[in-house]
Amino acid sequence: MTETYNIWVIILGLGAGSFFLRFIFMGVIGDRPIPEWVLRHLRYTAVGFLPAIASPLVLMPAATEGQLDPARLAAALVTLGIGYFTKNVVWAILSGAITLYGLLFLLG
């Protein structure tokens, strides 16, 4: 699938862009104050974009041609729940993976 891309454009572009985002305030703006409304929006980038990417993959998995899949849906809910209650990313991934493989095995 990646053969249609120039992977180096993506690696170097993403590297340069990420560095820019990490450097912009510390390097360019220094210790001048940043408007509160800007920071307020930036606080929600992670909890905004990660679910935006994940939810279509959960509800319409490519592996089942976009049909809702009980094993994948259950694994997603378990991962989210364990992550929320334990605050531990690794436990959440492990519980999700066990649920997914367990159900794929049981449901054939």
Add this chain to the structure above:
Amino acid sequence: MNSVKAAFWSGVRQFMPFNIVVIPFALLFGVVATEAGLSVFETLSFSVVVIAGAAQFTALQLMAEHSPTIIVLASALAVNLRMAMYSATLAPYLGKAPLWKRAFVAYFLVDQVFALSSMEYEKRPEWTVSERLAFAFGVATPMAPVWYIATFFGAYLGNAIPDGMALDFAVPITFLAMIGPALRTLAHVGAAATALIVSPLLIWMPHSLNIMLAGIAAMIVGAAIENRMNRSAP
């Protein structure tokens, strides 16, 4: 031992528990990237140049969906927008350091370096800029090599993993696992719920634009809830 060295070693020590998160995450990226068709060298370069797991997974996912290069870059960078907030948070503490040192901190400014540094700076207002820099570099010193080496091993192993392991689900599982612990306030929950609902509703849009629009909508909702809660607070 002088105070700058002490700050450095304190950073090194405080990173250690995070190995439990960083190593599996980097291994998984290595596996998924090689499964997607990247060579071991390309996969390792990705982790060295970009050094941001969630954005790297996002780029892989959008390539799998055959999105145009510009959308792959824009979406992965949108995931990294939070790093601008990290930069803004550390700026008052490090703004007086030489530019080249700030540039190095910026390269290493991943979630763990930010989280540990910002907490430590707040706890130790008496620290000089040198001590603050030493602490941040102390956290980065084990983090970066661990990230690179675990990516390499993941890529190396990925070549040996058979198909049919349902690795299509590695990205959503990893992202959902990161969302759970981040739901600290009602505003975070509101933002995440907005994205979870809006993104599948806009799935008909071309070029995976549903991700960009749902993410922006989530940021607006999160900020609005926070604003309202601040106003109603005594």
